[in-house]
Amino acid sequence: MAPKSQSTRMSRKAVSVSLPTWRSNIGYEEGEEWVIGKMQCGYPRFFVHPSIQKLAQEIVRRVGDPESETATLFATLKTARICESFIVSKVSAEEAQKVRIVTFVPSSQAGEGATAVTSSLFAVVYNKEYASIAKQVWQHSGNGISSRRGEFCLRALEDGFLVEEKKSAASESLSQRPCKGPRRYQGKGSISGISRGSSASTPTSTDSPSAANGAEDGRDYAQFIEERFGRNLSTALAAQAKVAVRRRIAGVLTADVELPEALETTSAEGRVSGISEEDVYLYPSGMSAIFNSHQTLLAARGPLKSICFGFPYTDTLKILQKWGPGCLFYGHGSSEDLDDLESRLKNGERFLGLFTEAPGNPLLKTPDLVRIRGLADKYGFAVVVDETISNFLNINVLPHADIVVSSLTKIFSGDSNVMGGSGVLNPQAPFYKLLKDTLNREFEDLYWAEDAVFLERNSRDFISRIDKINATSEEITAMLKASPLVKDVYYPKYSPTRPLYDSLRSPNGGYGGLFSVTFHSTEGSIAFYDTLEVLKGPSLGTNFTLSVGLEEVSDLRGRFQRALDAVEKVAK
Incomplete structure (x- = not known):
């Protein structure tokens, strides 16, 4: 088991879980009940948070049949329609008629005042037997609501500040009329559900059984918000947090600073010439950033096949395969793969975009981005890189x-308590204007206000944390590399593609905190995994070690040495 000092850091908002043994990890991956059945929470795209499950159950109790139906929840009509259309495409025409979107909007009593926080909610309601289909959308798109938004909406629903909107043109579902494409639901007067001074939409009618709990008994919305958040969440704070985060990502903010300084201080240059925070788009998860980048390219360039280059994070490949006309998959991401791609391009094949990771996981190989960029410029496809x-x-x-x-x-x-993702446009790239114009029409701010505040606070010391993690990772990988018990260490520093990685390195850049290690036998691998006294879970990039964290080097060296000692015992 993980040390108590680490496990107590986890919270009910944790975005990972610990799988302490080799057997439990396999059980998790294979969906065995003895593991899955005991999990109370998990990575939010794979395991729907209990608060969201509770909200979905309450919604179905009000608008559906709890015995036979369930719901998947989204923040906008557009994202809900993506889920609805996916389910409809997988079921019979008769069953498709039963799939529907139910819209909930802030009541007329909610959202009054310049700092009020509100949220609409869109529930895709369907038969329980199709839950595995809807789960694909939740997992692959990353567009589902966060647990913090879910808790807010549940409380607002119970207190009568979030009410069902009866049938209108805006809430008709795909099963009742054809959808001609995504339509922007979110108005210009909101930032991810935060009212900017005007009253929220008034529902046409409601039969909510609990409408009298708050709104009709004289309890005002300001009191509701204070009870939910205290006095520290407002339109201004959430908007400022998003600006600060976007500036950090653009690279125009180059120091560890608090929010006030982040809003005032920027450097002259960011990651490329001419970039600003206006070129950075925030999403509710990294997968949402990838999904919506693909959607943006499809909207901008039309239905062309994509390229998946290198062994990707599984959901990236699934997105390219399940939405749009499919993809060409180069699993090795090698120079030979680029030779094949170039041959196809010379023979007239054309593609939407190439999706790749730099470096990839688990082998930490770096693609030849210079050659890829050259092919993209010559043959007219976009390049999307997951960093x-x-x-x-x-x-x-x-x-x-x-x-x-x-x-x-x-x-x-780093704190493992909030989800988030970003997409950054290169203002020097060939498709910049086309993509910028498309995003101006299509982009929806799905990022919940409270999540943005947590992310901004967590990221204030991002720079100093990276420096420590880089240094510690180099020491630990060198230790493992020197051990005869270890078969291979996969790390950008030791990869055959290191020259490609080094060509991309920043002046003070290191090799990151993630590495993979293999041993000469399965028994040795199991002994190492089971003995290593760190948290082990289906995520990475925390301040504690899932990938390398902020512990002292001497502490981690001791833990890794004890694990190596266990390998040595089984090898004798």
């Missing part, structure tokens, strides 16, 4: 990309 593993302080991939995506859930946040 999550290394992060932009260590390498700068933006000059070679049209869009750079990242999971902010990982080391950018």
Whole structure:
């Protein structure tokens, strides 16, 4: 088991879980009941948070049949329609008629005042037997609501400040009329559900059984908000937090600073010439950034096949396969793969965009972005690079990309208690104007106010944390590399693609906090895994060691040495 000092850091908002043994990890991956059945929470895209489950149950109790139906929840009509259309495409025409979107909006009593926080809610309601289909959308798109938004909406629903909107043109579902494409639901007067001084939409009618709990008994919305958040969340604070986060990601903010200074101080240059925080878009998760980048390219360029280059995070490949006309998959991400791609391009094949990771996981190989950029420029496809593993302080991939995506859930946040993602446009790239114009029409701010505040606070010391993690990781990987018990260490520093990685390194950049290690036998691998006294879970990039964290080097060396000693015992 993990040391108590680590396990007590976890909270009910934790975005990972600990799987302390080899057997429990396999049980988790294979969906065995003895593991899955005991989990109270998990990574939010794979395990729907209990507070969101409770909200979905309450919604179905009000608008559906709790015995046979369930719901998946989204913050906007557009994201709900993506889920609805996916379910409808997988079921019979008769069953498709039963899939529907139910809209909940702030009541007329909610959202009054310049600092009021509100949220609409869109529930895709369907038969329980199709839950596994809806779960694909939740997992792959990353667009689902966060647990903090879920808790807010549940309380607002119970107190009568969030009410069902009866049928209107805006809330018709795909099963009742054809959808001609995404439509922006969120008005210009809101920031991810935060009212800017005007009253929220008034529902046409409501039969909410609990409407009298708050709104009709004289309890005002200001009191509701104070009870939920205290006095520390407002339109201004959430908007400022998002600006500060976007400035850090753009690279125009180059020091560990508090929020007031982050709003005042910027450097002259960011990651590329001409970039600003206006080129950074925030999403509720890293997967949402990838999903919506693909959606943006489809909207901008039409239905072209994509390229998945290198062995990707599984959901990236699923997105490219399940939405749009499919993809060409190069699992090795090698120079030979680029030769094949170039041959196809010379023969007239055309593609939407190439999606890749720099470096990839678990082998930590770096793609040849210079050659990829050259092919993209010559043959007219976009380049989307996921930089999550290394992060932009260590390498700068933006000059070679049209869009750079990242999971902010990982080391950018570090505290393992909030999800987030970003997409960054390169203002020097060929498709910049087309993508910017498309995002001006299509982008929806899905990022919940409270999550933004947590992410901004967590990321204030991002720079100093990265420096320590880089240094510690180099020491630990060198220790493992020197051990005859270890078969291979996969780390950008030791990869055959290190020259490609080094060509992307920032002046003070390191090799990141993630590495993989293999042993000469399965028994040795099991002994190492089971003995290593760190948290082990389906995530990475925390301040404590899932990938390398902020512990003292001597402490981690001791833990790794004890694990190596266990390997030695089984090898004898």
